[in-house]
Amino acid sequence: MAIRTIVVDGDEILRKKCREVKEITPRIVETLEDMFDTMREAGGVGIAAPQVGVMRRMFIAEPEPEEVYYMINPVILETEGSQVGDEGCLSVPEMIGTVERPSKIKIEATDLSGERKVYEFEDFHARVMCHEYDHLEGILYTDKATNMREAVYDNEEDEE
Numbered sequence: 001m002a003i004r005t006i007v008v009d010g011d012e013i014l015r016k017k018c019r020e021v022k023e024i025t026p027r028i029v030e031t032l033e034d035m036f037d038t039m040r041e042a043g044g045v046g047i048a049a050p051q052v053g054v055m056r057r058m059f060i061a062e063p064e065p066e067e068v069y070y071m072i073n074p075v076i077l078e079t080e081g082s083q084v085g086d087e088g089c090l091s092v093p094e095m096i097g098t099v100e101r102p103s104k105i106k107i108e109a110t111d112l113s114g115e116r117k118v119y120e121f122e123d124f125h126a127r128v129m130c131h132e133y134d135h136l137e138g139i140l141y142t143d144k145a146t147n148m149r150e151a152v153y154d155n156e157e158d159e160e
């Protein structure tokens with residue numbers, strides 16, 4: 001268990017396409033565990049492998065507290081509808097922007113136990129999954145966002 005350094009926008013690592021995970025080795029599991037700790041530490045709802053400098057197709061999402069998804073080699077099978085909402089990213093500190101995303105997605109991925117599963121997500125869950133999936137393609141939400149602006153916190157204690 002370790003906190004890793006989060007790669008920030010401007011580093012070309014975030015612009016590369018990630019490679020498939022061929023096998024869930026102890027090293028892959030360790031990376032995912034570290035990603036989880038790093039995400040929690042940073043207060044994010046998701047983190048993708050390239051954000052800790054690992055160019056593999058995997059991410060973690062926690063769209064609701066304690067509802068954690070380990071998504072290895074994810075494939076988006078279907079998208080439906082659209083929603084518009086604000087997003088932020090651990091790799092783009094202190095900023096938010098408005099992004100259009102599908103309102104529903106069907107996504108297939110391998111979980112930590114190696115099982116391939118199909119999930120359906122809506123609303124905020126779908127947004128988080130699409131955002132993290134984009135990281136694996138070298139896409140940042142800032143590429144799609146309008147109204148990029150500084151994040152303003154309601155409570156000063158949230159600021160770091």
Ligand SMILES: [Zn+2]
Nearest residue numbers: 088089090091
């Ligand atoms: Zn992000």
